[in-house]
Amino acid sequence: MLVSVLASGSLANSLFIRHGDSRILIDAGLGVRSLLFALQELGEQPANLSAIFITHEHSDHTKGLNSLLKKTQAPVYATAGTLGAISPGFMRRQKAFPINGSLVDVGPFTVRAIHVSHDAAEPAAYQIHCGHEVVTVATDLGEVSPDLHSAFCESTIAVIESNHDEELLRTGPYPELLKQRIASNTGHLSNRQTSAVLRECKKLKHTVLAHLSEENNHPDLARDSARTALDNPEIAVHLTAQKTLGPILTL
Numbered sequence: 001m002l003v004s005v006l007a008s009g010s011l012a013n014s015l016f017i018r019h020g021d022s023r024i025l026i027d028a029g030l031g032v033r034s035l036l037f038a039l040q041e042l043g044e045q046p047a048n049l050s051a052i053f054i055t056h057e058h059s060d061h062t063k064g065l066n067s068l069l070k071k072t073q074a075p076v077y078a079t080a081g082t083l084g085a086i087s088p089g090f091m092r093r094q095k096a097f098p099i100n101g102s103l104v105d106v107g108p109f110t111v112r113a114i115h116v117s118h119d120a121a122e123p124a125a126y127q128i129h130c131g132h133e134v135v136t137v138a139t140d141l142g143e144v145s146p147d148l149h150s151a152f153c154e155s156t157i158a159v160i161e162s163n164h165d166e167e168l169l170r171t172g173p174y175p176e177l178l179k180q181r182i183a184s185n186t187g188h189l190s191n192r193q194t195s196a197v198l199r200e201c202k203k204l205k206h207t208v209l210a211h212l213s214e215e216n217n218h219p220d221l222a223r224d225s226a227r228t229a230l231d232n233p234e235i236a237v238h239l240t241a242q243k244t245l246g247p248i249l250t251l
Helices: 031-040 080-086 146-153 166-171 174-183 191-198 219-229
Strands: 002-007 016-018 024-025 051-053 077-078 096-098 103-108 109-115 124-129 133-138 159-160 206-210 236-239 246-251
Touching: 002 031, 002 159, 002 206, 016 031, 016 124, 024 109, 051 103, 051 109, 077 080, 077 109, 080 096, 109 146, 124 146, 124 174, 133 146, 146 191, 159 191, 191 219, 206 219, 219 236
Parallel strands: 024 051, 051 077, 077 096, 133 159, 159 206, 206 236
Antiparallel strands: 002 016, 002 246, 016 024, 103 109, 109 124, 124 133
């Protein structure tokens, strides 16, 4: 199985998973040209996609979706609230299906949506089972629910938001209302919150720190916080960026 972060950050988010002939894309927040280029770097093209899953409607997760759908027959899955928020008529399109409370099988993958707390219509994280491997992806959320916490504890790969350092956010240049929104339970996870989750994850092989703020965080702070929380030095810690492909993980 291959797992690759195509982009992650406040400008663009997208993740690609492949096993055998099945290919899943989670979010399409890159512009379509950048998305096509990232797929080409992996030797892929949109026509190969088996399914697309959207976490929520914000543009950094959906910017390239409509253009991408002109190049693929892959169905789109998201919660009903997200599909309705993307555009008024999106749920009526033949390719779009709500995933509320159900599992979706895509080849060897079984995908489950998990509700998350974020300032969107009906945002979700996704847990993907494939054989003995479990990937959980949660990139925009203000707190970790018990259900999501359990999902991470079951996972061999955790793609988890580590958006900000609390002190850098507090003393940084953002307006006070924006600081409050980011730090709220419908905003974004801090390095401290992420580390508290990772501390209890004993099955991990890889941790991927996502959605790092360029203004309110630093890669070294995020990585060191996660590394300290993980008591097993064999668990790899990876960083992501919104303009750079990677990491690319193979299991």
